[in-house]
Amino acid sequence: DSGVTQTPKHLITATGQRVTLRCSPRSGDLSVYWYQQSLDQGLQFLIQYYNGEERAKGNILERFSAQQFPDLHSELNLSSLELGDSALYFCASSGDTPTGELFFGEGSRLTVL
Amino acid sequence: AQKITQTQPGMFVQEKEAVTLDCTYDTSDPSYGLFWYKQPSSGEMIFLIYQGSYDQQNATEGRYSLNFQKARKSANLVISASQLGDSAMYFCAMRERYTGNQFYFGTGTSLTVIP
Numbered sequence: 604d605s606g607v608t609q610t611p612k613h614l615i616t617a618t619g620q621r622v623t624l625r626c627s628p629r630s631g632d633l634s635v636y637w638y639q640q641s642l643d644q645g646l647q648f649l650i651q652y653y654n655g656e657e658r659a660k661g662n663i664l665e666r667f668s669a670q671q672f673p674d675l676h677s678e679l680n681l682s683s684l685e686l687g688d689s690a691l692y693f694c695a696s697s698g699d700t701p702t703g704e705l706f707f708g709e710g711s712r713l714t715v716l
Numbered sequence: 717a718q719k720i721t722q723t724q725p726g727m728f729v730q731e732k733e734a735v736t737l738d739c740t741y742d743t744s745d746p747s748y749g750l751f752w753y754k755q756p757s758s759g760e761m762i763f764l765i766y767q768g769s770y771d772q773q774n775a776t777e778g779r780y781s782l783n784f785q786k787a788r789k790s791a792n793l794v795i796s797a798s799q800l801g802d803s804a805m806y807f808c809a810m811r812e813r814y815t816g817n818q819f820y821f822g823t824g825t826s827l828t829v830i831p
Binding site: 697 | 749759761766815816819
């Protein structure tokens with residue numbers, strides 16, 4: 604158990620819909636990262652938050668948005684969903700040093716039909 | 717330039733043999749960390765091993781060792797005595813202070829252990 608909690612684990616929805624993925628980081632971790640992994644693909648970095656502020660942005664589509672709340676949990680909002688958005692979405696958290704590993708949640712598997 | 721390069725999309729190894737998964741990295745930051753993660757078919761990301769840029773000795777964790785060659789900027793993962801359960805995707809990653817402790821992942825190597 605990494606200590607990172609993601610909900611929901613599985614989600615099936617239709618094109619054009621909007622979903623919200625939720626993440627609670629490991630206790631004490633201020634950084635939250637979101638990654639997208641499409642089928643048989645590597646990890647695509649979407650966005651990072653640190654203590655409520657956006658710190659880095661990767662290849663995140665304009666249809667996607669995220670935020671980190673004062674209690675440090677984070678949400679990733681995906682709107683106007685397309686078939687290509689079907690993927691495994693990981694949340695991860697870490698401490699803020701180069702030596703700290705990234706702790707991954709179990710992922711949220713999104714299927715867009 | 718790619719921060720992390722994994723040049724082996726797929727590898728095969730006989731059960732009980734050792735296998736080396738290649739990883740090279742690119743950074744000018746003197747302070748960085750190198751990580752390996754395993755992703756089995758079930759999907760979860762499992763942390764395997766960590767090597768710090770100032771560590772003098774290669775990291776080891778059970779059957780996993782990291783062959784750290786700083787001058788060559790390589791951080792190869794060595795799995796000894798391969799088991800069927802080692803069949804998975806393996807990702808090399810780096811974290812550097814210069815970029816706010818960002819993580820950079822390679823594209824992964826798919827390892828298949830043959831009985």
